[in-house]
Amino acid sequence: MPEGSVLGFDFGERRIGVALGETLIGIAHPHATIDTVVNDERFAAIARLITDWQPVALVVGLPTHADGTPHEMTRLATRFGNRLKSRYGLPVYMVDERHTSQVAESMLGEAGVRGRKQKPVLDQVAAQAILQSFFDGLGTPL
Incomplete structure (x- = not known):
């Protein structure tokens, strides 16, 4: 993959968390x-x-049941990934997002952000966990 920015998405029907990272250093950050x-x-x-x-790639979290079987949000997230690919002509990677919300809640808790204060940033921190998983080698091309 070429060096550059990568955007990661935690897709939801109401909100989409966005994270940003750079391939050169492989570290994701919550963004929006x-x-x-x-x-x-x-x-x-x-x-x-x-x-x-100007990202070189896009990453989308792929939700599944705990055992890895697909459900309705799996289909919607895949559809979202396909739309990104066709609209923007960038490579899109799907990353297993099981447990990213729990990871995000834990990360925020460790940072002292608890309860209702988590809601505005939870989705972007979940996107950060998804994008970090991609940097750690866990993504598959769409």
Whole structure:
């Protein structure tokens, strides 16, 4: 993969958490939360992020049941990944996101962010965990 920025997404029907990282150092950081159910607004926000950061790839968390079997959100996240790929012409990787919300809650708790204070940043910290998993070698191309 070429050196450059990578955007990671924790897809949800209401919110999409976004993380940012660089291939050179392989460290992910929470970046933003896209909080809208209107697809045109979601993709406009993503287009702005792509324009601003010029990523070399996109990473999407793939939700499954604890045993790895797919469910409805698996289909929706895959559809989201396919839309990203066709709209922006960038490589898209899917990363198993099982337990990323628990990891995000734990990370925030360790940082002293608890309870209701977690909600505004939880999705972007989950996206950070997804993107970090990609950097750690756990992504598969879409």
